[in-house]
Amino acid sequence: MSYEAVLAELLALREQVTGVTETAVAAVDGLLVAADTEIVRPEVISALAAAALGLGKRTGYETGLGDLREVVIRCGRGHVVVYSIRDEGLLVVVGDEGLDVARLHVVSRKTVERLAGLLVEETPRPA
């Protein structure tokens, strides 16, 4: 099942990166696909992450800084990081103060690649 595979990716990310506490995958419009969450509301974080991603992309475009890598929100008690999955989806990662941000950026690149493979369109079957 695709859902199980997406969830397995989220669990693997939490296992591999110290400080990751919750994750979710959503369509780029904020519609939830799968979540590994504990406290945050999956639908809400998906919608907010979509808004943050859109804002980040637009800001990057306006400032001429090139393509968006990720959106990082740092708060007193942790981080929220949003990655784009091609043009169709997003991965949002919530972590605590000790989040290993450097490792997250390394590990998440491959996670995003695999999620893209799981989420994007298949070749339509012949009618």
Next chain:
Amino acid sequence: MTAPEDTGPLGPELLRCHRENFTGLLHVDGTPGGSLCLRDGRVIAAATPAAPGPEVLLLRSGRVTEQEWTSAYDSALPSGRLAAELAERGVLGAAGVEALCLLAIADATFALAAHGVRAVLREPARPDTLPPPLPLLPGMDPARLLRETSRRVRALAGWADLGVTVRVRPRPATTVRTHRIAPDRIQRVIVGAVNGRRTPRDIAFAAGRGLYVVMREIARLTEEGVLEPGAPLGGASASDGAETEGPGGLPRRRRGASMINEMLPRPRVGGPLKLRRLRALPPLQPSVGSEEENGEKKEGGE
């Protein structure tokens, strides 16, 4: 004496730094790694994602409020005298800062050793190197630090029989063998934070307590039958075999296996085909532990 295997290459290098009065950073390569900050051969700070630093210990434990910390931090930032600023404001005395820094250094070094040290690398301080916000002055003697780390690592080895490791995700026991009338405060905090998702490190961050102390209490609670080691992440689907082993062995999606195309109405002309496929995924299932810990963050902030 420190057994060499307790701290890997960190021990000998740290002692060498002490002999050579090294000033700078000692990067520790591990998963996760970290760094020790040395001045004149003595350890003045340590940082790793695997253990809470002084800021987390102060804020999450509730000893210092966010506002007090931010205010003191902002005032001290240009001069680098955060400890003095905290003392002047009556937030934390000089002895309190010293005890906190000692605890954080010992805890971070234990965490580094517990996760395994692959290699260490020196980075000498440059004139423009920023000092750590809360240095321990004049610093901790590396030999003493290694002795303490070694003692803690040996304790950790003893907990392995209970299934308590740095990677365990403990959960409340399904059947409690003994009843404790008055658990310690830290034990109450730990039991409140345990939910089968969190590692000891996650609980240490949530509770604002040191990793070693949290692990020691988890081991005690496990021994008493209050807690038990949880299943590894993804354990629910591990029985499916190699298909669900993780990123390397992810199952390949078989085209049409979900039969979703047969279930959905015909797509609208010009509609966002790719998004429709995302929406067509099976409905969200409840996440593990989501029902258990409502309000835990409040608990952690005590």
